[in-house]
Amino acid sequence: MAEWLSISDVRKKISESSAEEVTAAYLETIGQSRINGYTCTYDGALEMAKQADKGEGEGLLAGVPIAIKDNISTKGLATTCSSKILEGYVPPYDAHVIERLKAEGAVILGKTNMDEFAMGTSTESSCYGVTMNPWDLERVPGGSSGGSAAVVAAGEAPISLGSDTGGSVRCPAAFCGVVGLKPTYGAVSRYGLISYANSLEQIGPMATCVGDIATVMDVIGGYDPRDSTSINREISYRDALVDDVKGLKVGVPEEYFGEGVDGGVEKAVWDAISKYEEMGATWEKVSMPNTKYALAAYYTIAMSEASSNLARFDGTRYGPRNDGENWHVMASRTRAEYFGKEVQRRVLLGTYALSAGYQDKYYLKALKVRTLVKQDFEKALSNVDVLMGPTMPMPAFRIGEKIEDPLSLYLTDVNTVPMNLAGVPCISVPCGLSDGLPVGLQIIGKQFDEATIIRSAYAFEQNTDHNKARPAEVI
Amino acid sequence: MITKDEVEHVGWLARIEIDDADAEDYAVKLSSVLDYFGQLDEVDTEGVEPTYHVADVMNIFREDVVTPSLDQKDVLANTAAEKDGYIKAPRII
Numbered sequence: 001m002a003e004w005l006s007i008s009d010v011r012k013k014i015s016e017s018s019a020e021e022v023t024a025a026y027l028e029t030i031g032q033s034r035i036n037g038y039t040c041t042y043d044g045a046l047e048m049a050k051q052a053d054k055g056e057g058e059g060l061l062a063g064v065p066i067a068i069k070d071n072i073s074t075k076g077l078a079t080t081c082s083s084k085i086l087e088g089y090v091p092p093y094d095a096h097v098i099e100r101l102k103a104e105g106a107v108i109l110g111k112t113n114m115d116e117f118a119m120g121t122s123t124e125s126s127c128y129g130v131t132m133n134p135w136d137l138e139r140v141p142g143g144s145s146g147g148s149a150a151v152v153a154a155g156e157a158p159i160s161l162g163s164d165t166g167g168s169v170r171c172p173a174a175f176c177g178v179v180g181l182k183p184t185y186g187a188v189s190r191y192g193l194i195s196y197a198n199s200l201e202q203i204g205p206m207a208t209c210v211g212d213i214a215t216v217m218d219v220i221g222g223y224d225p226r227d228s229t230s231i232n233r234e235i236s237y238r239d240a241l242v243d244d245v246k247g248l249k250v251g252v253p254e255e256y257f258g259e260g261v262d263g264g265v266e267k268a269v270w271d272a273i274s275k276y277e278e279m280g281a282t283w284e285k286v287s288m289p290n291t292k293y294a295l296a297a298y299y300t301i302a303m304s305e306a307s308s309n310l311a312r313f314d315g316t317r318y319g320p321r322n323d324g325e326n327w328h329v330m331a332s333r334t335r336a337e338y339f340g341k342e343v344q345r346r347v348l349l350g351t352y353a354l355s356a357g358y359q360d361k362y363y364l365k366a367l368k369v370r371t372l373v374k375q376d377f378e379k380a381l382s383n384v385d386v387l388m389g390p391t392m393p394m395p396a397f398r399i400g401e402k403i404e405d406p407l408s409l410y411l412t413d414v415n416t417v418p419m420n421l422a423g424v425p426c427i428s429v430p431c432g433l434s435d436g437l438p439v440g441l442q443i444i445g446k447q448f449d450e451a452t453i454i455r456s457a458y459a460f461e462q463n464t465d466h467n468k469a470r471p472a473e474v475i
Numbered sequence: 476m477i478t479k480d481e482v483e484h485v486g487w488l489a490r491i492e493i494d495d496a497d498a499e500d501y502a503v504k505l506s507s508v509l510d511y512f513g514q515l516d517e518v519d520t521e522g523v524e525p526t527y528h529v530a531d532v533m534n535i536f537r538e539d540v541v542t543p544s545l546d547q548k549d550v551l552a553n554t555a556a557e558k559d560g561y562i563k564a565p566r567i568i
Contacts (some may be wrong), residue, residue, distance in 0.1 A: 092549035147517060186530040199528040225537060229530040281493075294510050314490065314531040316564050321555035327567040330489060344491055347484070349505055351489040365515045367525030372518065374526055407507050423529030447529075 002029045002155025002474050004208045007215055010064050010158050014052075019063025023107050026065050030109065030156050034473075035132040035141075037151040039070045041110035042077050043306030046397075059105030060219055067157035068099060069148050071109040071118055072203065073192035074098055077108070081194050082115045082126035085338035089318045095192020096227070097161060097203050097220040102253075104219045109157055116340045117310065118168055118196045120144050121412050124403045125342045132177060132399075134471040135437055139396040142172030146345040148206050149176040155474045159212055161220070163193055165201040166298055167391075170428040173206055174391035174440025176468060177430045179457065180206040181213050184448045185423030186231035187439035188217075189224030195309040197302035200420040209467060210458040213457070214238045219448070233448055240451035242288025242419025243462045246280035249384040255291035256389030256415050269390045272431040272441045272460065276388075279463055286384065288376040291418055293369050298417035299410055300353055300366035308352030310343070318396065345406060374422040381424075381446045384457055390415060391428040391440030415442065425450045429457045430466045477506045 013022050021242060023045050025285035030041055042048075045065070052063035068074060071081045073091035075098070080086040094102070101108070115125040123131045123146025131146045133139040134154040141150040145162025149172030152160050162169040164182035173180025193203055197315070207217035214237040222230040225370045257266060273283055315321035315334035322337055324330030339347070353362035380387060393415060402409040419426045424447055441460070445453040461467050479498045482505065486493035493501065547560060554565040 017555060044513060089553055092545050124496075132523040147480065148566065185528070186532075225535075226536040228543070229528065229532065231530060231532065293515060294520050297513050299508070300512050300515070315555065317562055318553035319555075324565060327565045329492075330565050331490045332487070332492040335490055339491065345501065345508075347489050347491065348485050348501065349508060352477070352481075352485045352509070355485065355488060360513055362515075364525055366512075366520075368516050368520035369515055370521070370526040371523050374529065406504055407511060408507070410511075421480075421526075421529075444533070 003096055004155055004470060005158045005284055006209050006324060007061070007064055007158060007212045014063045019049040019052040019107065020046060022063065023065050026109055026157065033154065033156055034137065035134055035150050035154050036129055037112055037131050037147040037154065037156060038067070038110045039080065039082060039113050039128050039147070042108045044076070045107055045109055052105045052107060055105060059103070059194055060215060061101065062105030063107060064159070065107045065109045065157055067109050067112050067143050067148055067151045067160040068098070069162045071163060071194045072097060072115050072161060073194065074108065074111070075355055077111065079111065079194070081117045082114045082128055083338070083340065083343065084127045085313045085319045087320060093192065096189035096224045098192065100220050112145070112151055112160060114147055115144035116343050118144040118163055118165055119306070119342050119346050121167070121171055122403065124148065124399065126339055127340060130399055133396045134473060135177065136396065138398055139401055139437070140175065142175030142392070142396060144168040145206070146172045149173050149178055149180065152176070152178045152206050152208060153471055158214055159205060159207045159417055160206055162206055163201055164204050164420065165197050166302060167413050168422050169204040169206060170391045170426060170442060171418050171439065173428040174438065175396040176470070177438030178206055179210055179213050179427065179429050180204060180429045181217065182419065182425060183450060184215065184425045185220065185228050187221050187225040187425070187448065187450070189230045191224055191226040197305040198309060199305060200302060210454060210461050211241055212453055213427070214241055222289055225240050235448070235450065237450060237454060239457050240454040242455050243459045245276060245459045247282035248276070248386065248456060249284040250276055250281050251286035251380050251384035251387045253282055253286050253288040253291065253380065253387055253389055255288050258414070260393055261390060262394040262434055265390045265394060265439050268439040270433035273388060275460065275464060279459060284384065286380045286387070289382055290369065290372040294373045294418040294421055295410065295414055297366040297373065298421055299370040300362050301370065303346045303350035304353050304363045305350070307347045307354060310347055342406065355360070370421045373418050377422040377424055385452050387444040389442055391442040393433045395437035395439060419444055423447060425453055427453050427457050429460060430469065433468055433469060477502055477509060
């Protein structure tokens with residue numbers, strides 16, 4: 001039976017046996033999986049573990065296995081964004097975060113399933129089929145980093161990396177009952193992350209506890225000149241693991257508890273806020289008036305950027321290629337056949353929003369609304385230290401429930417997209433169950449103030465039992 | 476409401492071949508999303524500057540020095556058609 005292990009649990013097991021044995025045990029668990037969380041496992045994993053054993057435990061993650069979302073480039077290991085258009089693609093280089101993980105001795109277990117090109121909230125648009133939520137196999141794990149969250153929740157990896165463009169780390173973390181962080185825009189290099197909407201996205205860690213999130217951030221965070229939006233700041237994330245929120249000022253945006261929020265979710269989140277009060281924090285209601293327009297602005301910008309970023313998938317340099325009498329016909333047929341329907345919809349909408357005559361109405365307007373959303377955060381966070389609310393307005397929904405109606409699926413992202421527009425850091429931590437399904441508390445901070453949200457999440461975890469809840473199939 | 480013809484035109488701009496049946500389905504689904512985007516019209520953005528990205532940086536330069544790049548063989552390994560060290564593609568014009 002699979003079990004939830006923290007990084008320190010894994011290191012203890014390694015000291016009692018070896019990294020090779022620990023990795024082998026994970027690969028065996030993955031082999032028996034029922035959730036379809038991995039797109040592939042890495043055939044070099046055991047060799048990496050053997051190297052870690054030889055290195056005598058050097059490195060922050062020496063011998064610790066990690067699962068990687070399928071849109072992060074891994075040299076010599078297939079990276080497909082769960083899309084047929086990248087079938088067979090093996091990157092000739094590692095992403096910055098992979099270089100960092102390798103330098104600290106981590107062992108790559110494999111790649112995790114995702115919505116095709118990270119476009120989705122349920123992992124249902126993957127060309128490899130949906131990943132099942134370990135808490136209820138008839139439900140989605142959330143998305144787009146559904147595989148990365150589900151494998152941690154199912155005990156098939158202790159830690160993982162996802163990417164978050166509009167909630168893609170936080171949503172599946174909430175739905176699967178694990179911790180997930182979206183760093184400040186610029187805190188983690190995007191070099192080697194296959195772009196969907198590059199002005200919005202960040203790579204972020206997922207784990208069973210807040211402490212492990214800080215450890216992974218200490219490995220993957222930091223300056224990289226190969227990402228021109230990488231910011232040069234020295235931050236120690238583990239220093240923020242302090243069990244003290246006395247005097248912390250919490251803002252609760254009323255807009256995050258809008259129409260359609262599940263009763264069980266609302267209760268779990270308010271109970272969490274009461275807990276903070278008990279722990280010595282204070283809270284007040286704040287207003288973020290432009291929240292209701294954030295979703296439309298987000299999707300307009302994300303789709304516009306996607307239409308440009310995904311232009312490179314044209315059958316020329318990588319992936320399968322269809323026949324055509326000239327390049328344009330070849331590319332049009334290749335993209336029609338190998339992009340999934342949701343990707344096609346977003347590329348078409350983005351192309352439309354950027355086309356002559358519509359650019360000012362849609363794209364430019366959305367960028368101006370983005371400014372207003374960002375100002376909402378600046379204003380609210382000038383009076384309080386952090387903001388709190390539900391990560392997702394509902395617990396995990398059923399597989400197939402929303403996939404036929406794209407707009408209904410987009411609307412579930414209402415509480416996660418504003419932070420990407422503003423570039424602020426945010427973390428989702430388990431805060432209870434609603435009808436037996438996990439609920440995530442979202443904690444949002446000022447740009448580059450990960451320390452305060454990590455400290456807030458850590459103190460909550462230390463003083464509650466929520467992170468001791470487990471899906472049925474896990475010890 | 477976006478029409479079938481517009482869907483096909485956008486499909487050409489985006490280099491995605493769309494057949495008749497799909498154009499119909501796209502016209503319906505894309506229209507409902509565009510209607511939703513239309514709510515941005517309600518927002519008063521007079522005098523508001525657009526935010527293209529939030530990183531407080533611009534014009535990032537590096538020293539003009541040669542650094543190692545990927546091996547040609549590795550780069551060509553993923554293409555469907557290669558000839559004499561080049562990627563082979565159908566004629567463009």
